[in-house]
Amino acid sequence: MADIARLAGVSVSTVSRALAGSSLVNEATRLRVAELARSLNYTINVGAQNLRLKQNRTIAVVVPYDPATRQHLSDPFFLSLIGSLADALTDRGYEMLVSRVDVNRLDLAAQSYEAGRAAGIVLVGQWHHHEQLNELAVRGVPLVVWGAQLPGQAYATVGSDNVAGGQQMTRHLIERGARRIAFMGDTALEEIGQRHRGYLQALAEARLQADPALTRQVPFETAAIEHAVETLLADGTDFDALFCASDLMAMTAIGALQRLGRRVPQQLRVGGYDDIALAAHYHPSLTTVRQPIEAAGEQLVAALLEQLDGARPASRQLLTELVLRDSSR
Amino acid sequence: MADIARLAGVSVSTVSRALAGSSLVNEATRLRVAELARSLNYTINVGAQNLRLKQNRTIAVVVPYDPATRQHLSDPFFLSLIGSLADALTDRGYEMLVSRVDVNRLDLAAQSYEAGRAAGIVLVGQWHHHEQLNELAVRGVPLVVWGAQLPGQAYATVGSDNVAGGQQMTRHLIERGARRIAFMGDTALEEIGQRHRGYLQALAEARLQADPALTRQVPFETAAIEHAVETLLADGTDFDALFCASDLMAMTAIGALQRLGRRVPQQLRVGGYDDIALAAHYHPSLTTVRQPIEAAGEQLVAALLEQLDGARPASRQLLTELVLRDSSR
């Protein structure tokens, strides 16, 4: 900026004003400065600008990861969510800082905020850490979490309506003639718990008995899913449909079922959750509950920016949509 | 920092030194300052620190996107690559700034570098923009690109050995008895072009005639892939195997083939490229060429950091591995 000032024969303040498009500066000088800036390939030093303005147009997107399972960023749904956040933030002129943080040290998620690196935090995935997140929010960290809405929650969440989603899928399977629907997923995770609640509600509506043996606690791990399928078949549990807590889980389960000689959907209807890109191209194509991922990114960003504008954290739920495909035909 | 100084009864310089672990500071003061910092939940303002030190521990990861097709960040391979970069950068104490940029304005990719936001750039995907990238490199922008190595290239690339990969898959299909192997992909993209070259080499090795009608120029778009499959079947082209330039393409193609009544692999063997997570769980599970994605992130980061240390840009190729699964059985 000093260089430009010298070359343009004005002071740095004028350059600053010219570049900022201030009306206080003569049109001719403005053009001269702009031209010079362009030819010198000048771009403003955002760090210095932020320092001075105490402003910040960077949002930290934090991905919790479990060091025990070494389960890194890999679920296509979360990966796509990051893509969608990148789009939403870019559109609004924000930059996106991505980091991963140990789920057991979620308080570290706030670091980039407290260090002045980021204006706010988007946490991709709630896990079991409701309490820790509440603490962050109480500390005043601008925070939005992708996940389920919980009672007594001081932070904002954006998530799909998991109860409704669980209900939609279960109703659909019942409509298709299923009477004994197995549910697979880790219900200790709030989002999954809510989907399970929807499942139970739909069963009750249809006056179907909910058999606890049909609910299988299964984490998001290939081996565990395959093992759960084997057990389900081996222990002689009677079931005619399977509702999996995510598409990835459903695809893995279908793979295992087919390897064990079961045909989907002829012998067994299967439903997933998420509607990841591949769900449509899987074979059989996967009936699933769509979580609107583009909207997810936008709403997460919108909810956060509202907080930055001083609004109280407000959660939002996105509508889910049942997507009918072959796996439940 | 001023607060800590006041509370500790020392100057800010001493606090700065204490926090930086300078040996110039009394052990007792150091501990007192550290304790105070912890209790105040203090974290250093990285922006100010960077400004002062003219250092920078942020790397910009830039994702080119095509505004025409509105094809955003969606291929699982690239998404996973971002995950892997996040891991590699975090491990080395760097932060990751993610942005997308119009493929037609790749020069903008350098902005975060020139604005002092980032110490260097990782570009995820080379597209057709060899020339533009060279310009950036010549301008002195520390830059690493995921893609193919090209003659006369001033920037560093990290990529898998696409020729070898194409060869591995083609040899394998030939070994399995295929004689007329169709190739599907956009060979104008350098990486795909090299895979195609490997394909041709393997055919030549086996003294098989390469029929141009078997090479189909198909972009990475669902509709185009499905259309290509339909055409391939409809125009009576004789082929007994299909090699797709990516797993996503292979899965989409298999879906289309099955919908049109062809059985994979019984009537037609299919191979993919990438080995995305889902390839193992697809049905039939997908024979593919693995691009080692964890290594990819690490090597991209390593190649970039070398440049930051003053080394000349050096490209690297990663070994591919043929992964045998059911789709080619």
Next chain:
DNA sequence: TTGAAAGCGCTAACAT
């Protein structure tokens, strides 16, 4: 071992 002071690149009163 510590403190005072200058300056990283920028913006915004305040003065002209």
Next chain:
DNA sequence: ATGTTAGCGCTTTCAA
């Protein structure tokens, strides 16, 4: 319409 000056939070000479 422009320039002067102070200061954002930090590090580092230089002096004590």
